[in-house]
Amino acid sequence: MSSPTPNLPFKDEKLLDVLHIKKYFPIKGGIFKRTVGHLKAVDDVSFSVYKGETVGIVGESGSGKSTLGRVILRLLDPTDGEIHFEGKDISGLTARKVRPFRRDMQMVFQDPFGSLNSKMSVAELIEEPLLVQTSLSKAERKEKAIAMMEKVGLRAEDRLKYPHEFSGGQRQRISIARALIINPKLVICDEPVSALDVSIQAQVLNLMKDLQDELSLTYLFIAHDLSVVKHISDRIAVMYLGRIVEIAPKQALYNNALHPYTQGLLASIPEVDLDGTNQKREKIRIEGDLPSAVHPPSGCPFRTRCPKAHERCAVDRPDLTKVGEDEHFVACHLYT
């Protein structure tokens, strides 16, 4: 086993504290469109993000990853819980009061085509956040945009072209430039490479990693599977049906996954061996679909698909509990 990891960046200053966040979407029914139930997209999620680290958030479609990201950025209001950014509670702020924080928190979306206005040139797209958020002059905006284009690997002479004239990977570079032009502290990357060819994915991931170091960025990096977040993350949180079921430093998660769901996610990707000490993992196959977030299973949300479920799992909901030395937490009765 590798030694504990004393020098990880997350040992330092906290940037973000997510405390018991819930996001329930009302379900309307009947002719009067009354609320007849709730879809629990995010259901009591807590974790912290430290300055300079990358926290990967992984889980299958519908587990609540994007909703969590949007709530953290206050693009959606939380149903309950608090979000503290640099120690300040931003969860209850009005739209106007939340605006200054928008500079510090940006999002990069999965679909670089859909999220870019096709009628705007690259220069306009990249300068727009400066126009909205700063009082820089036209010449200053242009200068900054050109510098940012070069930073993300786009050619300055392409600045008057339109998004459709670029490849998917280049469009994602435009989105990244837009997100970074106002010097945010936190960037939430919602599956930023999922729509790209595998060969391009690595280039964009490497770019994001380099920019993180250069600009001292903190990333929350959302992905479907554990292979994409492997290199970029310091810690990884695994979500299932609106809840974090395991969160740990990357080495601990890949080499010693504890939750049967995490073990199943690992079994579904080609062999990962981070440091050559990969232990023989039990191969767990996850079958069936994610249960409904409107009527989640009693007790542990994963128990209906868990090969190790026992009686208690249907009765008690397991809390995220610290196991071992590393900041390794798991919500599973096998360990409590």
Ligand SMILES: Nc1ncnc2c1ncn2[C@@H]1O[C@H](COP(=O)(O)OP(=O)(O)OP(=O)(O)O)[C@@H](O)[C@H]1O
């Ligand atoms: N605006 C909305 N209104 C109602 N339900 C929503 C809304 N947005 C998301 N949901 C539901 O919340 C749940 C979580 O969705 P979310 O998009 O956060 O999942 P995800 O993990 O990002 O999935 P994917 O990997 O497909 O992007 C899903 O059941 C989804 O249908």
Ligand SMILES: [Mg+2]
């Ligand atoms: Mg999503």
